[in-house]
Amino acid sequence: KGVKHTDRSVIASSNGITDGQRTDTSSVLPIPWPLAHIGGVAMLSAALRTGCRLVLFDTWDPAVTPYRMAAHGGTNLGSAMPFFHAYIAAQRAHGNSQLFPNLRGFIAGGAPTPQEVQRELREVFGVNGAVVDAWGMTEFPVATSQSFDDPDVGRSVGPPMPGVQVRIVDGELRLKGPQLFSGYIDESLNTGALDDDGWLCTGDLGSIDDLGHIHIDGRRKDIIIRNAENISAGEVEEVILTHSAVADASVIGLPDSRTGERTCAIVVLAPGSELTLDALSTYCHTAGLARFKCPEQLEFTDTLPRLPMGKVNKAALRERFSPVGGRISPDPS
Incomplete structure (x- = not known):
């Protein structure tokens, strides 16, 4: 489903990276996924805003790419299970010295990171093994994000980013904010994307805790009804x-x-x-x-x-x- 964004919505999508993850000029962000993916576009916008360094890769090879990332001094590593497993394997093969001495932690944006994998990352990488979770979708990129010093790091997807509003309707999280897409390229898909009040129907089930942080409980379509x-x-x-x-x-x-x-x-x-x-x-x-x-x-x-x-x-x-x-x-x- 191709979606349409504007300069404004793309820039807003980078707030989770600049503000939430506190990216700055010393940050080095390796990108082992397509730059044209919404996550790559958000990082490109963040780099233009902060002066951080992006490291781009033509292909992802779990046996080789982690070492190439380390050679560039990667500080924030993403973004989901296959990548995390490769970083762990590379560090264990490397030995006791840190493969990523400047590592600040891991960014999870593709899917929730299982607690077992989070535990293994902390065990292998020490205090820098924290997994910072962000939440969003192509229609509404990086709606929320944790920071590395959040007290509940790894247990929520963080608070809403600037200008983002979240509400819950029948268990479903709905969104309004500056990074909302402008519609689908196939306009027939627009029907039902927003509710009558203009909120994006995300399809994600979740809750909001006392800190205002968002917790994702699964997808509507990822619920098995037995x-x-x-x-x-x-x-x-x-x-x-x-x-x-x-x-x-x-x-x-x-x-x-x-x-x-x-x-x-x-x-x-x-x-x-x-x-x-x-x-x-x-x-x-x-x-x-x-x-x-x-x-x-x-x-x-x-x-x-x-x-x-x-x-x-x-x-x-x-x-x-x-x-x-x-x-x-x-x-x-």
Whole structure:
């Protein structure tokens, strides 16, 4: 879905980088994703405003690019799971000395970072392993952002940026502000994008805490509805990713004639590991998930399809696995 922005909205989109993440002339921002992505455009605008240095890469190679970033003295590293795993692997291979001696921390903007990955980043990179979360979308870039010294760093997506208003309608976060897009290139898509009062319907579910910081609970379309019970795919993913046999994972809802939808876990196994559906479901329940939330189908893949910013392409997963009958566990309801 191509979207239209103006100079004003693009400049406003960089507020989260300049103000929220406190970028300045000493900041070095490597960009391992397409510059034409809205995240790249926002960083370009931030560089023009602050004088920080951008380091651009033609391609992303997890075995090589982290070292090229380190050679340029990267200070802020982004932006999602595939990149974070590569930084961790590079630092561990590098040894005890810091590969990124000027590192301030990590920026997560593609998708929520699982607590297990945040813990590993802090363990490997020390105090500079903090993950600063930002939230936005192509239609409304960088609506919120944490800073590295936030007391709840890694546990919210921070406060709204200057001029941004947030409200909640039926659990959905809605937005107004200067970085709001001007509409879709395909104008037929504009219907329903904004509510009657001009607020962007984000499709994200969330809450606002006492500090005014935003918490994301998942996407409307990322909620699995099983026997009229709502299951957050993100909540299930958080647990699965702590399993020692799992290198990467995603959770989707698939049609089920008995329950409406069933929870399907798609797993990239750690080298030399094995995993069964029964073992995974038992692990999830033991870790605290209600039985009706535990996976009822388990599929394996060598890699998860991802979008340019690192977010898992769940539409591709649904297309690939929807026709599969799957392996259904005994009824946990």
